[in-house]
Amino acid sequence: MSRAILHVDMDAFFASVEVRERPELRGRPVIVGGTPEGRGVVAAASYEARRFGVHSAMPTATALRLCPKAVVLPPRHGLYSQVSRRIHTVFERYTPQIEPLSLDEAFLDVTGSLRLFGSAAAIGRRIKGEILEELGLIASVGVAPNKFLAKLASDMNKPDGFFQFDPERIAETLDPLPVTRLWGVGPATARQLERLGIRTVGQLRHYSRRLIVRHLGRGGEHLWELAHGIDARPVVSEQETKSVSNETTFARDIHDPNSLRMWLSELSEQVAWRLRRQELAGRTITLKVRFQDFTTVTRSLSLPAVTDLTSEIRDTALRLYEERLDHPHPSVRLLGVGVSGFETPEARQQSLFHEVRARNSRVDTIVDQVRSRFGRDAVRRGGSRR
Known part of the structure; x- marks a missing residue:
């Protein structure tokens, strides 16, 4: 049976929580992490800061050179953990099959919930709306038949995104995307693929599995499957995790x-x-x-x-x-x-x-x-x- 998988990803989570706590910062570039003196690294950046080229893991000193007017705040993981628990409470209204990836993102298998709550897309929109109404935070949601496509979908229209893969048009949606959007394609693999003339997912999909494996080894088979929208991994809840x-x-x-x-x-x-x-x-x-x-x-x-x-x-x-x-x-x-x-x-x-x-x-x-x-x-x- 086809599965119904959601990937919920909170937009600029740490920074968004800080702005919610301090509304006077709304619309200003906010950096979480490091110190105002420029020591340490960026843990998160608001979208206003990202427009200046600021990103997570960047040295704070570099971030402040790019965005001198940014507000730098220390992380408050206790607060973020508390908010994350409340987000999970929203998830639990719709399914027990929740696989958290971090404080700010999770996979949900809602296959068994469709008869109670309607389509996967309807469930995704309800979750998105309840997080906004109850917590004042924005989530991007992807809806798809598997985990890879759901995670890809949640990133399609960020921030405040919502995207559903049509099972009948998966190839059509994937084909124009750069091959770097596939899990496992870093700079070195991208260069190998480019030597084969492969720059998009569609170009990769039209090569045979055997040829890709010959050039990339066992990892090539995984990439070939992703290019065809195939991902058999189940959602593993916290109760089932090893x-x-x-x-x-x-x-x-x-x-x-x-x-x-x-x-x-x-x-x-x-x-x-x-x-x-x-x-x-x-x-x-x-x-x-x-x-x-x-x-x-x-x-x-x-x-x-x-x-x-x-x-x-x-x-x-x-x-x-x-x-x-x-x-x-x-x-x-x-x-x-x-x-x-x-x-x-x-x-x-x-x-x-x-x-x-x-x-x-x-x-x-x-x-x-x-x-x-x-x-x-x-x-x-x-x-x-x-």
């Missing part, structure tokens, strides 16, 4: 090790918060790195006991980066941190009996509560980069 991870794809490749360490700390905090929210703890920490040539590597380390502690996840991720990657390395396109190897609640409790770990667990709980109520900067961890 791992919890957060990753970010940078608008521009990052080479600076200090910026990458900062992002690893941010991603580790988000993963740890999601684990505690789901009452999960895992033994294996995984670092995922995708370089500028689209080579992807993963490095994992299993701990003696399961954990949901921010400090342990962060320190292990940083250790994997420092010790398990070659240095110097190429510029990084994507960075991710994940936790897997979950155990039963009973085993988890026994593993946390150690006095130091129990104290760290209590600290995490207090930090979660304070940040959720008062914002990220209401409390800071020892050794924090901010």
